[in-house]
Each structure stands twice: as structure tokens, then as C-alpha cells.
Amino acid sequence: MSVPTLRFNEVSKAFPGVKALSNVSFDVCSGEALALIGANGAGKSTLMNILGGNIQPDSGGVLIEGRNVAISSPQDSINNGIGFVHQEIALMLTMTIAENLFINSYQTTSIGLLARNLMEEQCKTVLESLNCHLSPRTQVKHLGSGDQQMVEIARALLMNPRILILDEPTSSLTGKEKSRLFDAVAVLKSKGVAIIYITHFLDEVFPVCDRAVVLRNGEYVGGDTIENLTYTDIVTLMIGESDTDVYYSRDQHSVSESLNLRVKNLSRSGVLKEIQMDLHKGEILGLWGLLGSGRTEFIRSLVGLDPNDTYDVEIREEKRMVPLYKRKASKYFGYITENRREDGMLLPSSILDNMSLANLRSYLSAGPFMNDEKIKVESKKYIKKLDIKISNVDQPAGTLSGGNQQKVIVGKWLQRAPMILLMDEPTRGLDVGAKRDMHQIINDFVQSGSSVLLVTSDIDELMNMSDRIAVIDRGSITGMYPQGVSKEDLMAAASGFAKGDKE
Amino acid sequence: MDRIVFRRVSKSVNWKKLLITNSSVIALAIIFCWIALVTPGFFTTRNIINVLNQSAALGFMVIGITAVFITGGIDLSIPSVMALSGILAAMAMQNGAGIMMAVLISILVGLFLGLINGYAIGFLRMIPFVVTLSIQIIGMGICVWLTSKVSIPISNGTYLNAFSGKIGIIPVSVIYLAFMTFVATVLAKKSIWGRWLYATGININTATVSGIPTRKVLLGAYAWSGLFAGMASLLITSRLASASSTMGQEGVVLNIVSSAVVGGVSFQGGFGTPMGAVLGTLIITLISNSMNMMQISYYMTLIVKGIVIITFVCLDSIRHRN
Numbered sequence: 129m130s131v132p133t134l135r136f137n138e139v140s141k142a143f144p145g146v147k148a149l150s151n152v153s154f155d156v157c158s159g160e161a162l163a164l165i166g167a168n169g170a171g172k173s174t175l176m177n178i179l180g181g182n183i184q185p186d187s188g189g190v191l192i193e194g195r196n197v198a199i200s201s202p203q204d205s206i207n208n209g210i211g212f213v214h215q216e217i218a219l220m221l222t223m224t225i226a227e228n229l230f231i232n233s234y235q236t237t238s239i240g241l242l243a244r245n246l247m248e249e250q251c252k253t254v255l256e257s258l259n260c261h262l263s264p265r266t267q268v269k270h271l272g273s274g275d276q277q278m279v280e281i282a283r284a285l286l287m288n289p290r291i292l293i294l295d296e297p298t299s300s301l302t303g304k305e306k307s308r309l310f311d312a313v314a315v316l317k318s319k320g321v322a323i324i325y326i327t328h329f330l331d332e333v334f335p336v337c338d339r340a341v342v343l344r345n346g347e348y349v350g351g352d353t354i355e356n357l358t359y360t361d362i363v364t365l366m367i368g369e370s371d372t373d374v375y376y377s378r379d380q381h382s383v384s385e386s387l388n389l390r391v392k393n394l395s396r397s398g399v400l401k402e403i404q405m406d407l408h409k410g411e412i413l414g415l416w417g418l419l420g421s422g423r424t425e426f427i428r429s430l431v432g433l434d435p436n437d438t439y440d441v442e443i444r445e446e447k448r449m450v451p452l453y454k455r456k457a458s459k460y461f462g463y464i465t466e467n468r469r470e471d472g473m474l475l476p477s478s479i480l481d482n483m484s485l486a487n488l489r490s491y492l493s494a495g496p497f498m499n500d501e502k503i504k505v506e507s508k509k510y511i512k513k514l515d516i517k518i519s520n521v522d523q524p525a526g527t528l529s530g531g532n533q534q535k536v537i538v539g540k541w542l543q544r545a546p547m548i549l550l551m552d553e554p555t556r557g558l559d560v561g562a563k564r565d566m567h568q569i570i571n572d573f574v575q576s577g578s579s580v581l582l583v584t585s586d587i588d589e590l591m592n593m594s595d596r597i598a599v600i601d602r603g604s605i606t607g608m609y610p611q612g613v614s615k616e617d618l619m620a621a622a623s624g625f626a627k628g629d630k631e
Numbered sequence: 632m633d634r635i636v637f638r639r640v641s642k643s644v645n646w647k648k649l650l651i652t653n654s655s656v657i658a659l660a661i662i663f664c665w666i667a668l669v670t671p672g673f674f675t676t677r678n679i680i681n682v683l684n685q686s687a688a689l690g691f692m693v694i695g696i697t698a699v700f701i702t703g704g705i706d707l708s709i710p711s712v713m714a715l716s717g718i719l720a721a722m723a724m725q726n727g728a729g730i731m732m733a734v735l736i737s738i739l740v741g742l743f744l745g746l747i748n749g750y751a752i753g754f755l756r757m758i759p760f761v762v763t764l765s766i767q768i769i770g771m772g773i774c775v776w777l778t779s780k781v782s783i784p785i786s787n788g789t790y791l792n793a794f795s796g797k798i799g800i801i802p803v804s805v806i807y808l809a810f811m812t813f814v815a816t817v818l819a820k821k822s823i824w825g826r827w828l829y830a831t832g833i834n835i836n837t838a839t840v841s842g843i844p845t846r847k848v849l850l851g852a853y854a855w856s857g858l859f860a861g862m863a864s865l866l867i868t869s870r871l872a873s874a875s876s877t878m879g880q881e882g883v884v885l886n887i888v889s890s891a892v893v894g895g896v897s898f899q900g901g902f903g904t905p906m907g908a909v910l911g912t913l914i915i916t917l918i919s920n921s922m923n924m925m926q927i928s929y930y931m932t933l934i935v936k937g938i939v940i941i942t943f944v945c946l947d948s949i950r951h952r953n
Binding site: 431433458459463465470471472473474475476477481484485486488489492495496497498500540 | 818821822823824826827829830833834836837838839840841842843901902
């Protein structure tokens with residue numbers, strides 16, 4: 129076998145109090161896609177930051193084509209032929225594709241003007257090589273997220289990298305866009321690029337990657353060619369236990385006949401069309417829809433964050449259903465948003481401040497003054513109950529791992545004990561262990577007679593967790609299915625085939 | 632071996648953190664020492680009391696703007712709100728109104744203009760810079776129109792005594808400032824409004840999703856700022872024994888904003904305390920006072936103030952990076 133394109137050699141890195149990487153070694157070869165897998169905090173990011181020149185290893189190093197290289201800055205990384213496609217799409221929306229591609233390497237003509245034609249020509253060549261037929265003059269804001277992802281990859285390719293890192297490249301893509309991305313990966317492999325593919329979605333690993341490497345707690349715990357691995361193998365390596373039952377299975381008997389919520393008509397011109405839906409006591413109702421189907425908009429409208437044209441909703445008050453006024457909606461709903469960092473948390477604030485945020489009024493002692501002791505006692509109760517791993521309650525929430533951050537958000541709402549908890553992608557970006565904890569928490573929560581509306585893109589999670597599944601497509605509910613419905617039916621309903629009245 | 636290294640690291644981090652979080656206190660100490668050494672006659676009781684007295688009115692306005700800064704906004708209307716409050720109160724007293732009426736007018740005018748700012752920013756989602764700049768200009772126009780640029784004398788002895796008198800050697804204005812700093816600190820630290828204010832400033836989306844009435848929080852912050860501008864007018868008009876439109880010139884904003892920034896109140900929202908802001912006020916006043924005593928030109932004073940502001944904004948962004 130020839131010399132590997134990239135080799136990590138005994139890489140170690142410690143941060144104060146944490147050993148982020150210890151003696152990690154593995155290879156990536158030309159023309160191969162290597163899946164780098166690990167739970168949150170396994171050391172993937174640290175390793176990639178070393179490769180990107182953002183951090184220096186304490187010991188060990190990186191070999192490129194057999195030569196030891198020092199990567200002490202992002203520029204070194206580029207010079208060594210390493211290209212990154214980051215998880216978040218970072219493009220200038222009002223600029224054209226070509227302008228975005230050449231954002232840090234504008235080409236100029238002999239008199240110093242921009243060589244627009246030359247750049248557009250090169251841009252087109254790169255895009256064509258990805259089987260992506262877009263005009264270089266298109267403004268990026270007009271592209272779907274799939275095409276934007278292609279532009280990101282094209283930008284990385286412009287440097288002719290020998291090594292390309294794709295960090296969670298599908299997290300914002302729909303099914304069709306994903307398969308285009310996979311095609312592009314195949315093209316790159318055929319050109320001899322060595323690819324490191326980082327993902328949480330294990331089902332992507334099998335069709336895309338040739339080999340997989342698993343990290344756990346900063347250590348290399350296993351790796352093999354994909355043919356020799358199964359889903360169970362990988363999960364076992366990731367969590368280090370033999371118990372791989374990721375999903376909590378629902379207890380059927382807990383759902384009551386009586387309602388907590390009845391949505392009679394929720395409409396918003398151009399976004400939501402006469403949405404109707406019942407939510408029973410103790411029920412987990414799954415809401416299934418593709419990106420842009422209106423699922424997040426529906427939830428935001430329901431809690432009164434977005435405007436509506438019609439808001440005809442009833443809520444249980446004691447034993448009766450009474451009309452719910454939009455202004456009062458926040459009294460009954462807890463809302464876990466899909467963007468944890470953007471609107472879920474106060475990152476610089478303490479864990480206590482975050483956990484008490486939705487429930488401040490009930491912690492008043494006298495007049496407008498807070499009872500800090502009560503906040504501490506109550507929050508600690510939930511920290512314990514949810515098994516949140518913290519060093520102390522005054523720690524800034526931003527320093528926690530994703531799973532623990534999400535638990536803090538859940539703890540915030542559990543303190544409020546809302547009648548209905550709306551959860552938009554509650555397990556996105558969480559590792560297997562944290563996901564399972566979250567499923568357990570959701571199940572415990574509905575035991576008390578509250579309800580959950582669960583939005584998730586993970587179809588297995590949806591099918592395992594939900595008592596019923598509502599399908600939303602282009603702003604209307606296109607189907608309501610009992611537990612046990614097939615994936616095919618759900619996909620069909622979500623793409624508008626089940627309804628019959630195609631426009 | 633490992634443990635020793637670890638401990639040393641954590642200690643040096645704490646030290647740095649301590650430096651950064653208490654930058655205004657440290658700066659105040661350094662500036663105080665330096666000024667005390669180079670300024671002749673600085674350490675007279677009279678001068679120290681004078682500095683405190685000069686800080687009082689500015690301190691009120693700074694406590695006001697601190698709430699606005701914490702939301703991530705700005706209030707440029709404070710000078711003309713303050714001037715208008717003072718002018719209307721002085722005109723009322725000219726027409727025979729008593730001290731209670733004058734105080735009520737000052738406070739209500741400030742509160743009312745603050746509520747206009749707050750409504751436009753919180754409920755109509757207008758941009759703070761534009762709204763408060765407009766109110767500043769409008770307020771200035773009304774001031775000049777009401778006074779014809781002539782200052783209105785105040786001869787009500789009770790009024791003058793109540794706000795610029797002394798208890799022993801201590802000016803009452805200093806006592807008022809100390810008291811309001813205490814009230815603002817308690818509200819910021821201990822009240823639900825304080826929690827709402829900081830949460831809104833750190834991340835308004837999170838706050839809204841968590842059921843915090845963010846629009847009312849914004850309304851409240853600007854109303855608070857207006858209220859304190861109104862109260863500041865009491866101290867200023869009683870010290871000058873008159874009210875005039877020149878009290879409300881835009882230049883006052885420079886001192887307010889620089890005091891807040893020097894006091895560690897972040898332009899970016901979410902951080903800062905009333906206590907820090909008042910310390911910032913003392914620093915800014917000290918600089919003006921000592922340069923005045925050393926007979927350094929006004930222009931030089933401006934240059935020094937500008938440098939001080941930039942230094943502290945720089946410290947603020949370092950703090951944010953951490």
C-alpha cells in the first residue's frame with residue numbers, strides 16, 4: 129500500500145482539566161472517504177481544529193504524504209492542501225456564486241481590475257466537476273440550502289485540496305439534496321481527494337464512506353472498512369456499552385381520551401392553511417414534515433410568537449375546554465426551539481439563570497424581588513433529575529456540551545410544568561447517550577398528564593416516540609397516522625401524494 | 632506534576648479574569664492616584680466634595696442610560712429630556728408652583744418622553760439611535776422655543792435647598808446619588824425586572840421564547856432612562872439656580888456614554904451594573920476636574936477623554952472575547 133495522504137500520529141491534546149485527545153493515530157488515503165464518528169465531546173472537533181491550524185497538539189503530529197508538517201495557522205492548513213466545509217453555511221447571501229468562491233482570492237486583470245470573466249469561467253469549471261449546473265452569476269440567496277452546500281464545497285475545491293473535511297454536511301439538507309451531495313463525494317473520491325466525513329447520521333456512513341474511525345473520550349476506539357462494520361458495531365464503539373437500544377419505546381396505555389388542546393383553525397396567509405389538530409392528555413404527537421413544510425412556523429404561531437390571520441384554539445382548563453387567547457398562550461406552552469444556541473439559551477449566563485428564566489414569576493418572594501435560594505433548590509432538583517453534568521450552578525451555560533445544554537433547556541420548562549411541551553428537533557446534534565436520556569425525559573414528562581408535540585427529522589425517533597403522527601406539507605396537515613405507520617406512507621404524505629388534490 | 636501545572640494555570644486565569652472584570656475599579660484607583668499626585672490642591676476636602684457634587688447629576692443620567700445599554704440600545708435624547716424637564720419645572724415655579732409640583736413636573740416629563748422612546752423602540756420596533764436622536768432634536772426645539780434662549784431663574788429657596796443644599800459638609804446631591812445607586816443596584820440584582828432586563832439584552836429571542844415580555848422590558852428601560860433624566864434636571868437647575876436650553880446640548884451625551892462605557896457597561900448589551908456606571912462617572916468627572924485645575928485647555932481635555940473611552944471600549948471587547 130502506498131503512503132497515506134494524511135496520517136495522524138499519536139496526537140495528544142489536553143485542556144485545563146480535560147484530556148481532549150490521547151495518542152490518536154489513523155490514516156486517510158487518497159480517493160477514500162473516511163467517516164469520523166464520535167459522540168459529542170469525543171474529540172472530533174479538537175482533532176479537526178488541529179488540522180485547521182487553530183490549535184496545536186501537545187504531542188504527536190500530522191503527516192501529509194509521509195512528511196511531518198507543522199500546521200500553526202489556518203493559512204498553513206490551506207498551503208498543505210487541506211480544505212474545510214463547515215457545518216454552518218457561511219456564504220455572503222447577496223453576492224454571486226463566483227464572488228463567494230473567490231472571496232479571499234480575487235483574481236485581477238493586468239491593470240488591477242477584477243477579472244470577472246476569468247473567475248466565472250473557473251467557477252463554472254469547479255461547479256461542473258461536481259455535476260452542479262448553476263450560473264456563476266446567480267446570487268447565493270436565491271439558492272436552496274442544497275445548492276448553497278455545493279457552493280461551499282466548490283469554494284473548498286478551488287484550492288485544489290488533497291484532503292477535504294466535510295463537517296456534518298447534511299445537517300441542513302433534505303433527502304434529494306443529500307443524494308446530490310453523496311454524488312459529489314463520489315466524484316471527489318474518483319479525483320483522488322482524501323475525504324474526512326464527520327456526521328451524526330450513521331445511516332449516511334454506509335452508502336458514502338469506505339472506512340469508519342470511531343473516537344470516544346479523546347481516544348481512538350476502533351475503525352475498519354465499512355463492509356466489516358454494522359450499525360450496531362459503530363454505536364457500540366461510540367457509547368462503549370453493549371446496550372444499543374437507542375430509542376425509548378412508548379408505553380401505549382398512558383394516553384387518555386380527554387384533550388389538552390384542540391386547534392380548530394390556525395391560519396396565516398401563505399404559510400399555514402387551516403390547521404386542525406387535537407392533543408390528548410399524556411400523548412406524544414409527532415409532527416412530520418420536510419424542511420420548509422411549515423412545521424416550525426406552526427409551532428411559533430401556536431405559542432404566539434408569529435402573527436396569525438386566524439387563531440381558533442381551545443385549551444383544557446380544569447375539566448372543560450375553553451377558548452385560548454393568543455396573548456395567554458405562553459402560560460400553557462413550553463417551547464424548545466430547534467436552534468439551541470440562537471434562541472434557546474443565554475449562553476454567557478449561569479445555569480441557574482437559564483433554568484429559572486421561564487419561571488421567574490413563581491420565584492418572587494416579596495414584591496418584585498427574587499427568592500434566589502428557592503431558584504437554587506428547585507434548579508438543583510432538576511439538575512439531579514435530568515442528570516445534567518455540570519461543575520457548579522454558576523457556570524456559564526455556553527461552556528456545557530450540547531446534550532447538557534439541551535437538558536438545561538428542558539429543565540427550564542419542566543420547572544414551569546407546562547400543560548403542553550412543544551419540542552422542535554430536541555435531539556438534533558446530540559450523541560446517542562444524550563438522545564436516549566432525552567427520550568426518557570420526554571416519556572416521563574407525559575406520564576403526569578401533560579402532552580408533547582414532537583417535531584423531528586429523525587424518522588426512526590419519530591416513529592418510536594410518537595403515539596400518533598401528524599404530517600404537515602406546505603402549511604397544511606395532510607395526514608394523521610396511528611403508531612405503526614410505515615415510513616413510505618409518511619414520506620408520501622409529506623411530499624403531497626396522499627392528499628389527492630394536487631395543485 | 633500534572634496537578635501543579637494545572638493549579639498554576641487556573642490561578643493565572645483567575646488573576647487575569649479579576650483584572651478584566653474589575654477594570655473600572657482598578658482604573659479609578661490608578662487615575663485617582665495619578666491625579667492626586669500631579670494636581671496641586673487636589674487633596675483638599677473642598678475639592679473632593681466638589682468632584683462628587685459635579686458627578687451627581689451626570690451620575691443620575693448614567694444610571695438611566697445603563698438600563699438602556701443593557702438592552703443593547705442607546706438613548707441620545709437624555710440631554711434635551713433633562714433640559715425640557717428642568718425648563719418646564721422652572722416655568723411652573725415662576726408661575727407660583729411649589730416644590731412638590733416642580734418635582735412632579737420634572738419627573739413626569741422625563742417619564743413621558745422616555746415612554747415615547749420606549750414605545751417606538753419596543754412596540755413599533757424602530758431603531759433606538761434614530762428614535763432617540765429625533766426626540767433629542769424635537770426636545771431641543773421645544774426648549775429653545777419655550778425659553779427664547781433666555782435662562783429662567785429659579786428663586787424658590789426650598790427647591791434650591793432641597794437639591795443643592797448641604798448636610799454638614801456633604802452636598803445632598805451626593806446623598807441622592809448614593810441612594811439611587813443603591814436602589815438601582817438592588818433592582819438590577821434582586822428584582823424580576825433586573826432578570827428580564829439582562830435576559831433581553833443577552834438574547835432577546837431566548838427571552839421572548841421563554842415568556843419574558845420583552846417589548847415591555849424595552850419600554851421600561853427607556854422610561855427608566857427618561858425618569859432619571861428628569862431627576863437629574865432637579866440637581867442641575869438647583870445648582871445653577873436657573874434652567875436654560877443650553878443644559879440640553881448634544882455634548883452632554885458624550886459624558887453620559889463615556890461614563891457608562893468606562894464603568895464597564897457594554898455597548899453590546901447584557902453586561903454592566905449601575906455601581907460600575909457610577910464609578911465610570913466619577914472617573915470621567917475626575918479627569919475633567921483635575922485637568923481643569925491644572926489649567927489644561929479644554930481641547931486637551933477632550934483628547935484625553937477620547938483616549939480613555941477608546942481604552943475602555945477596548946477592554947470591553949477583550950472581556951467579550953473571553
